[in-house]
Amino acid sequence: MKLLIRNGNLIDPTGEVSGIQDILVEDGVIVKLFPQLEDPDAEIIDGEGLCVCPGLVDPHVHLRDPGFTDKEDICTGTAAAAHGGFTTIACMPNTKPVADTPEILQYILEQAKCGSGVRVYPIGAVSVGEQGTVCTNFAALKEAGAVALSDDGVPIMNAALMREALQKANCCGLPLLCHEEDRELVQNFGVNEGKISRQLGIPGRPAIAEELMVARDGMLSLETGVPVHFCHISTAGSVAIIRALKQAGAAVTCETCPQYFTLTEEAVLEQGSLARVNPPLRTKRDVAAILEGLRDGTIDCIATDHAPHTAEEKARTLTEAPSGMVGLETALGIALTELYHSGVLELTEVIRKMTSDPARVLGLKSGQIAIGEAADLTLFDLNEKWVIDPTKFCSKGRNTPFADRSVRGKVKYTIVSGRIVYRCTP
Numbered sequence: 001m002k003l004l005i006r007n008g009n010l011i012d013p014t015g016e017v018s019g020i021q022d023i024l025v026e027d028g029v030i031v032k033l034f035p036q037l038e039d040p041d042a043e044i045i046d047g048e049g050l051c052v053c054p055g056l057v058d059p060h061v062h063l064r065d066p067g068f069t070d071k072e073d074i075c076t077g078t079a080a081a082a083h084g085g086f087t088t089i090a091c092m093p094n095t096k097p098v099a100d101t102p103e104i105l106q107y108i109l110e111q112a113k114c115g116s117g118v119r120v121y122p123i124g125a126v127s128v129g130e131q132g133t134v135c136t137n138f139a140a141l142k143e144a145g146a147v148a149l150s151d152d153g154v155p156i157m158n159a160a161l162m163r164e165a166l167q168k169a170n171c172c173g174l175p176l177l178c179h180e181e182d183r184e185l186v187q188n189f190g191v192n193e194g195k196i197s198r199q200l201g202i203p204g205r206p207a208i209a210e211e212l213m214v215a216r217d218g219m220l221s222l223e224t225g226v227p228v229h230f231c232h233i234s235t236a237g238s239v240a241i242i243r244a245l246k247q248a249g250a251a252v253t254c255e256t257c258p259q260y261f262t263l264t265e266e267a268v269l270e271q272g273s274l275a276r277v278n279p280p281l282r283t284k285r286d287v288a289a290i291l292e293g294l295r296d297g298t299i300d301c302i303a304t305d306h307a308p309h310t311a312e313e314k315a316r317t318l319t320e321a322p323s324g325m326v327g328l329e330t331a332l333g334i335a336l337t338e339l340y341h342s343g344v345l346e347l348t349e350v351i352r353k354m355t356s357d358p359a360r361v362l363g364l365k366s367g368q369i370a371i372g373e374a375a376d377l378t379l380f381d382l383n384e385k386w387v388i389d390p391t392k393f394c395s396k397g398r399n400t401p402f403a404d405r406s407v408r409g410k411v412k413y414t415i416v417s418g419r420i421v422y423r424c425t426p
């Protein structure tokens, strides 16, 4: 089985090869990278006018299986990933039951085999049942295929448990991915504490709830020397703290999501529960700081926090609906529009934050285009304009605040190990 991708514009943040190149793939592996290759036996993809980057890597996805397959399952979630240009995704353990044992991880990996072909790496829970009291068996979870540990959705309030988890995670080389919000400071309403929460007369989630936890876990990372990755950073204060932590030599990394560099708390007024997410959408000042953090390298990764919910759940009122939004099928278009086309980041930097940097956080080899490595590739038209239409999503979740938004940059092919897992049809 051979595949020849012709005349694509290679964008590889880690590689030495760039510009117009041909890529020859044999048995799933890149064997040649050179202009104007020929191979009579190969299937040809015409990459003329397209960018070719390493397959996108999303370190933060909720696949909902087991337990919540009315929201998403591994087939639809991985199809959504392929549609969005992602070849590798890591899935969060807040399923039912929680992914806190090797058996659940095995189930997820088994289900992933019948998915779209996108690589699925499970994230194991830090604490049993995400209850925040007893650490899971990290070594056993790693053995079963976990690439990281997280209690995402439920912040770890107990600093002693967090400290113990850091020490244990280091022993088996698993990164800890932290959802940072002090639970005592956040009411259950997915809206920023500020102008809009006051206008609506509901309690909000203050920025300080996130910042205190970022500071605490940053200090624990400094103390222990063990890496910490902060999930979905949303506030100016978090960016400033992480910048300072990095300057102090802490082994910290972080991600943000498209919603945090595009939308503000005002979106709740127009979009209601579709704009409800934890941590919440913040202020203009926070968005500006997130953009600056992306620009100066404080923010390493762009993740989606793809969090599908059913139409019925999201039709509930703002105070009754669950938090979260889908993101796999809109992330690249939004990132290219808001970061590259608007002049915030070079194209290579946008791609780095969606490929090699998340791969590095997860300790994966993905996120590069190199001879001898698996041909995980995403081909996209950098300039094609399209309008986000949730009815076209492969995800079961249609819960996005980005419906009807015009974006520039469209996925054309998603390739995993030389196999086309998504092809855009006109």
Ligand code: DOR
Residues within 6 Å of the ligand: 062, 094, 152, 153, 154, 179, 276, 277, 278, 279, 307, 308, 322, 323, 324, 325
């Ligand atoms: O908004 C959110 N939704 N934040 C989380 O941390 C969890 C996620 C979910 O699982 O729905």
Ligand code: ZN
Residues within 6 Å of the ligand: 152, 153, 179, 231, 232, 278, 279
């Ligand atoms: Zn979270």
Ligand code: ZN
Residues within 6 Å of the ligand: 060, 062, 092, 152, 153, 305, 307
């Ligand atoms: Zn999440």
